Amino acid sequence: MHRTRSALIAAAIALTPASALAAEFVVEPVVVNETKAVFGKVESRDAVPARARIGGTIREIRVDEGSEVAKGDEIAVIVDDKIALQQQAADAKIQALVSQLKNAETDLDRAEQLLKSGSTTQSRVDQARTQVDVLNNQLAAAEADRAVIAVQATEGSVAAPASGRVLRVPVTQGSVVLPGEEIALVAGGGYFLRLALPERHASEIEVGAPVLVGSRPAALDAPATVETAATGTLVKVYPQIEDGRVLADVEIEGLGDFFVGERTLVWIPVGKRSVLSVPTDAVTTRHGVDYVRIATEAGEMEVAVILGSPFEDEGAPRLEVLSGLESGDRVVLP
Template sequence: MQLLPRRLAPAFRLIAVAGALGTAAIPAQAAEFLVRPIEVPELKAVFAEVESRTVVPARARIGGTVREVKVSEGSQVKEGDEIALVVDDKLALSLNAANARIQELKSQLANAATELDRAQQLLARGVASQSRVDTARTQYDVAANQVAAAEADRAVVVERAREGAVLAPAGGRVLTVPVTPGSVVLAGDEIARIASGQYYLRLSLPERHAADIKEGGTVRIGARGLSPEKAGGIAAARSGRIVKVYPEITAGRVMADVDVEGLGDYFVNERTLVWIEIGRRSVLAVPLDAVTTRHGIDLVRVAAAGGTIAVPVVLGERLEVDGAPRVVVLTGLVDGDTVLAP
């Protein structure tokens, strides 16, 4: 007996499986499905980085020494919260000097008030002239204005001391705190950086995909994690939307931003796995319940003259078409085949 070449053996085994199953009558409850090509998105798995819409610095308003830092990296703050305290020792000396000056001027004001009262009494008795009363009143007004000016100067010193409190310019998460208690800072120096905006994903794709990504396109975001095992599959991924495609290509990469909900607990610059549509391809897909597995071989029953034939197929990924689950058939079927399913 002549033996078959080894390269032909797998094909003859598939024919033997189909021949062993033979043809069968169409079940009464069987439904016919006409195999036609459908367009499905071509997805590319890439890593995206979590970014914040805005990152604002909290700056010192006066120069001095950092007395206290009330936040650390990762702290949540609200707008107006005190995050650090800067103290300038010279302000305390200026405040003491302002208080002493006010006390001096108040003594002069009291003396001017006494002189004015005495001049008015003497004028009433006819002893003093009106010019003396006018002079005393002028001295009193000058002393009162000097007290008011000194109190305003003291208010300036007090306000500068109050500005030593570094306040959060916006609510959000503290990213960095580059100072420690005891650090010497100048007015305008950065005390902390706060991520105050909504989080989004930043994509970096090769230049060859620049023409395939559009604003408004759908992106599928996996679970948190870098490995495919942690990120899960495409079927379990959530959806995001491309909101901006940057017009400049840098180092052979095109940048795009993706809006997605539920990134509040992510780290800024954390990477996560996403799938982005870079094109569309034509595939053949059949209903999931039309596929049966026997002895490790996937079979699809195809209508033929006089009955059905069980055709071995190679399956691809699963997808949904009009809300119905289907599976892609890589080999075994052609356009126009009629598949029978329960």
């Protein structure tokens, strides 16, 4: 009984048309983003120069092009021999004023004792007290001058103005520099891609749109492709058009390994269009020609198709069909 039933089921399957057993996909227009491939240039958020605060001779340079620095790191030391001489002169002036102040305080004490015994006048005491006050003020001013010189000596240390990578060091050890001269240029604040698009796309690009960024072209035989691209975000569109180009910025993780100024391919959406598509597993290729099997009233048949770019429709991989199919065709899936 069991064998007879199994035989009947097998015979029914054998007599059933293949189109009844295979799944079908109805070809319908799908709206996809129209993308344009452009080159994006790696830029840094900030390019801050580390400048000399005093003039003098560069005794030591602690960074080179490409060095990573943190904000506040000492990148160079500038020495001005005149500062040491100014400190010596300030110390000598302070010592002289201290000695004068001691003598003036002694004269004031003596005058106050003589005033108690009636041997001098009040005006002499007032004069001695005024002299003490004047020397105290002169001593305070001299100490302030010495503090200024001490601060100038510490300003010979050139600190990194921001955390990032050193782009250039235009000076060498032993160079003579002036106050305000650039010692190094530091790229900080993170990195982004700067795009220059034709102005006809200015009204079509939108902030927040996802973009595809090609991998770093390590070799000519491994160019960047859409399949290997990473996803970034369009974060800024500049309102000014220059030389027929509109500028836009793209943010993406992992640009720290790129060179500043390096270029890579970026696929950016510039509009939408309606396309016909089929699942990727519906296409078979023989002798370089792509075929799709469709179901008709007369039965199944294969048609040659010309395919476009791959894309995803609601998470499912699709292939764009440029010619060979029409809307409403039933594609037989394996």
